[in-house]
Amino acid sequence: xxxxxxxxxxxxxxxxxxxxxxxxxxxxxxxxxxxxxxxxxxxxxxxxxxxxxxxxxxxxxxxxxxxxxxxxxxxxxxxxxxxxxxxxxxxxxxxxxxxxxxxxxxxxxxxxxxxxxxxxxxxxxxx
Numbered sequence: 001x002x003x004x005x006x007x008x009x010x011x012x013x014x015x016x017x018x019x020x021x022x023x024x025x026x027x028x029x030x031x032x033x034x035x036x037x038x039x040x041x042x043x044x045x046x047x048x049x050x051x052x053x054x055x056x057x058x059x060x061x062x063x064x065x066x067x068x069x070x071x072x073x074x075x076x077x078x079x080x081x082x083x084x085x086x087x088x089x090x091x092x093x094x095x096x097x098x099x100x101x102x103x104x105x106x107x108x109x110x111x112x113x114x115x116x117x118x119x120x121x122x123x124x125x126x127x
Contacts, residue, residue, distance in 0.1 A: 002070060005060030012127070015052035019045045019120055026113050035109035036098045042112040043095035046088050049123035056127055064092060074126070084122055087115040 026041035050067045053074075054060065061067050071088055074080035091112050098104040 001062040002054070002059045002066050003062065004058060005055065006058060007055035007060070012052045012055050015048045015055060016124065016127075019048035019052065019123075021045075022048060023113070023116055023120060026116065030109055030113050033106075035106050036102070036104045038109040039091075039094050039098040039104050039112050042109070042116040043091040045116045046091050046119045049120045050088065053123050053126045068092060079126065080122070084119055087119060091115060 022041045022045035026038045026045060029035075029041060030038035047064065047067060050071060051061065054067065054070050059070070061070070068085065068089055071080060071085040075082050075085050094104070094108050094112055
């Protein structure tokens, strides 16, 4: 569920800051071989970047899946390239697998971190 929400500029900036911080941590944990946490942190970096964009449109999410629905709506409107929504969906799945099933790999962590880096840049461009 997505509902109306009037976010302040500070809240949007805070979400972007959290996104960037999570990406830094994801890269650090990737470099030391902690692929589980790298995957999780990379996903959260994407989540917070997308949340900042959602806030800027006057709405707020009730769940993580709402962010995916929001991204898919941006694709449908032609404001976002489809691969960004697919990469977010993949990161969401990989985060759940790492967090709840202890299933992760070096390659999936690396891919998620790379995708998150580009995703954040793209979300900033939407703001």
